[in-house]
Amino acid sequence: MSRAGAVVVRRATPADAGAIATIHVDAWRHNYRGLIAETTLAGLDVAARAAAWRSQLDAGTVVFVGTHADIRTDTQADTRAGELLGWVSVGPFRQSESARPEVRSLTPGWAELYSFYVAPRAQRQGVGHALWQAALEWCLDQGYRDLGLWVLADNVPAIRFYQRCGLRDLGLDQDFTIDAQPLVEKLMARTLASPV
Template sequence: MITRTTPAHAPELLVRDMTVEDCEAVATVRVRGWRSAYAGLMPRAHLDAMSIAEDAERRRGFFAEGNEVVNVVAERADLGVIGWAAYGPYRENGGRLARAELYAIYVLPERKGTGAGRALMSEVLARAGAAGHPDLALWVLRENAPARRFYARAGFRPDGAEEPFEVDGVPVPEVRCVRPLTPPAAC
């Protein structure tokens, strides 16, 4: 599926399925996205140790395996891939639930505010809804205020679930947010 979207303040943006050829670009988006989004929230040494080459190789392995994860990229003709999102089945206690889970959504730090994140989110919401998932859940660092605002604008609300998460011995707790994808049944 390919979606074209043209925000008023950005050249034409293409949201499309990720291909194996995009692994290096997506790894760059992910690593640079982590370093930007989690600066001050996670240990700097952990963020600095992230490797684009290793991340790209891991992504190539995911493609070779084949799985239920849906990966989409946001691309501009003049810049290439500037954002990436991935979602798939929600996993809990070793089982899969009917809901979907947004695993990741990142945009190159210098491309934030250009509509790429909103376009990726719109595509993920549309695809997950069309696949019949009743809702979409995600986990976000409790202290990541910019990400929480972005998700709130997209209709996600905390549902009260929290998980401990630790990076190099530093606690960085996460909260779960959920957005319905299908309207409630009529009476």
């Protein structure tokens, strides 16, 4: 467990699956409004996501969760100590057969930040930075020298956050679909030798 400011970060357990799923759905609906079809966002199912996360956590997927002892929102003081405010999942870079050859040749031995979400009400309060630091420390402890991630090409706030964390756009995009909606994501990466 580590502390970054008032944010406490720890490794997730299967008992966290429900809270992780709730943040996952809430963050998608908030962050991807206007980027992903409203019908897709409305159809997100917290119970199904919780079951999937429970299974992944049971299997050992690395997820760090952030909690806060006393957060202030625009409308009220919130003192629900220990409540999850965000999470990040990280592990070895996934090699897809459908990935561009440049990506497949570039990323062996890299770590990948699989997903990273902060509850909408807790954004811009240091939770994301604390989770980033935990993921970075884990990667370094595991001996990774490079970290990559895929981000929606139109998700400007996320791209700016990752740039502040030292990642750069590698100019490698890939197309994918969600519920038949064509989308583009870009590969961002950084060397882990220099902390941010």
